Amino acid sequence: MRTIEHIKEFEPDFLRKLLQDMLLIRRVEEKAAQMYGLQKIGGFCHLYIGQEAVAVGSIAALDLARDYVLTAYRDHGHALACGMEPNALMAELYGKQTGCSKGKGGSMHLFDADKHMLGGNGIVGGHVPVATGVAFKIKYQAEDGVVLCYFGDGAIHQGAFHESLNLAKIWNLPIVYICENNQYGMGTDFRRVSAVHDLSTMGQAYGIEGRQVNGMDVIEVFEATSEAVKMAKEEHQPGFLEIRTYRYKGHSMSDPGKYRTREELDAYRQQDPILVLKQAMIKEGLLTEEDYAALDEAAKKAAEGSAEFAESSPEPLLDERFSDIWA
């Protein structure tokens, strides 16, 4: 499987897009954290910083005209990688009428149905059967699509996950289950609560071969997902990836992350997915420091603009609470 070592084999525009998408997520979330501190955003806010290569690398393997994405509550990165406008995202975090869900979903429930991003789900593991149902629809309608279903290492012990893998296998559904193993389910090291420490084996009881992937390497994520997507579409085999990653921030904004060491965090920062891609591209002459600065500047501008947009957007009218219950 190709990794960051093989970036010369990829189109420069493609690599630049990966870098740009990861930077956008990073800067939008940094802005969200800042605005959370200023109490512009409330409730639970689960940041994705450090994990950007997972959403960006895997969603780059999709054609969102036909394929679908469902994820859990740490969903900002997936939404942006699917093409959600930063303005709609930030306005949703602010609870404004111009948010993607008119301010009624918030951070954990981002939806962009046009872009086939179907949430944003707050119950750990609860969306895994739902994602499986979207794959069921693809097969029922004889479409040529696939579903990527993301969840964390904390969700993998829920019955919903195990029931879903069994169903996907007996019905040959086009779905790739992606366990984003950021190694901590809230404050619990996954090794403390899992009978097996190689989570990629968790699909074996259902005849689904898993694969462990380095989630700090966007190229490796792209490659592994592309292969799984191809298997799902062409051979009607559900796939399973355990993508090892790391979140730099706490579980949510209120979590100082005292259950892990400074050294561990610093070690992962050395393998930062944005840094790794940037350095590899510069080394191969595919990017200059000036190019990078320009990309970063654009991402910061988009993040800043999204906060301005959210700030100046109206609150929903009080009557809005009664709409969108019934179709």
Added chain:
Amino acid sequence: MPEITYREAIRQAIDEEMERDERVFLIGEEVAQYNGAYKVSQGLLDKYGEKRVIDTPITEEGFTGVGIGAAMAGLRPIVEWMTYNFSLMAYDQVVNNAAKMRYMSGGQVSLPIVFRGPNGPAEYLAAQHSQALQSIFAHIPGLKVVAPATPYDAKGLLKTAIRDDNPVLFLEGELMYAWKGEVPEESYLIPFGEADIKRPGKDVTLVTYAKPLRVVLEAAKALEKRGIDAEVIDLRSIRPLDEETLYASVRKTNRCVVIEESWPFASVGSHVAWLVSNNCFDLLDAPVELVASDEVPMPYNHKLELAVQPSADKILAAVEKVMYLA
């Protein structure tokens, strides 16, 4: 008009809607090869094939969630729970996903899905297989809940449920499957939110829904012999609820008894009794009475299980109370 069973009425509704719309499919335990645990889906596998009549493993959370995802993506699933007792394994899927996806997405998705199966006490099944769970579903905004008591209502309401673009909980009854009633051959729909006056009367309003309708009608007959003319209102649809028909009846009778087979604490019946008390306060000649099941897990012994549930005698006692005859 032909007489058919409640079971056959439901089967016909599913059959007609599957014929009408390719997106409709039936999924659940034993629905296909076994033709349904209660034979509701008899013959549907032969007619529609395994693409549209789908057996599942015993994984209620899993296949209920699959139905929800399929509905969100554009299909129109009918999810059969072998009984509502097992729906508890899937309760999170219904409450947190089916009822909320549309709202949380600001109206971007819709969930056209029907969850159906037998609900309420049967016989000799004991505590885990004999419970009336409508209230825990009716409690949730975003879910429609219907509970037909006759073959005619079952067919018309199920066809409406399948065509509805929202999640609908459709409650049947194991003991009702063999009940017979007239059902026209031509196609018809019954809209949600319309109660049906099963027996007009002027002296007291008896409000019920689902299986207890039968004992309520028995009680009304017994009252007739005593010169009391009871009006029997069958809610049919619990959510949306036809409040106007209730109030119009109570305006006429000034007395009301609500009868249901679930437990009374925070139940559909206790809510209906509160609505009537609140909206008809000046018209009531007596406090509204509620006849529900005893607040105990269902015992296995037949005499005990019958004693737990509403009976004609319990209804008569409540009527005597609201008419000050006791």
